[in-house]
Amino acid sequence: MDSSIEQQLVQRPVPVHIAMIMDGNGRWAKERGMPRVFGHREGVNTVRRMVETCGRLGVGYLTLYAFSTENWGRPQPEVNALMELLVSTLRAELAKLHENQVRLHTIGRTADLPVACQKELDESMRHTANNTGLNLILALSYSAKWDIVRAAQGLAKQAATGHIAIDDIDDQAFKGALSTCNFPDVELLIRTSGENRISNFLLWELAYAELYFSKTPWPEFSEHDLYTAIQDFQNRERRFGKTSEQLINEI
Ligand code: FPP
DSSP: OHHHHHHHHTSSSOOEEEEEEOOOHHHHHHHHOHHHHHHHHHHHHHHHHHHHHHHHHHHHHEEEEEEEGGGGSSSSHHHHHHHHHHHHHHHHHHHHHHHTTTTEEESGGGGOOOOOHHHHHHHHHHHHTTSSSSEEEEEEOHHHHHHHHHHHHHHHHHHHTSSSSSOOOOOHHHHHHSTTSSOOSSSSSOOOOOOOOOTSSSSSTTOOEEEEOSSGOOOOOOOOOOOHHHHHTTSSOOOOOOHHHHHHOOO
């Protein structure tokens, strides 16, 4: 932790919602002659660093892509190890998360997860439900296309039964039907390990996000890497489709 940099960062707007694609665990482990799972275990230390740093900086929401619907296709031992890691991490970290006022949420098809995982998640969410600090959102068995299709089906059902008019299906109604309906849209997306892709993550919610791609693998992503990403975000001009001149006139 570098408190002087943190003090500087909070002088300017810090992203309200940061999303992270935690990539590179497997490659990082293989480069060290270790099994992929070693990289995931090391990756938990980065999760802890990010949660603590975002909490200190006053970030409102941190969404982590912990397991995609596509990840079910990985070798079964790796899938099992990731599920066990999730349970053991929640057990080990819950007291600290609670003490730090972190509130836990999930998005995704969590009914697909092993029962032990679902129980641990439910218990952790219930335990932290009244916390008022960082909202930590774990995307588990999640894909953006799944969520968008699910939202469209929900709205279509409501229209078919006359509960809403088709013309009332607008941007806001659609957002309200997504599993992220209670969270603001993402302002900064960070992906580690050198891949410049979105990989089916939060497609709707990223519409106006600033994208930041780091070459550092997730297990090595440090507080300083996060500071750099936030500084980069703070130096960008966010025009939302307008011109620079219009933005100056709005101030
Ligand atoms: C991607 O790296 C990472 C994952 C699919 C899993 C991320 C999980 C963790 C960091 C641990 C558990 C998380 C929590 C929230 C407790 P990769 O395996 O695709 O890396 P590669 O591209 O190098 O193969």
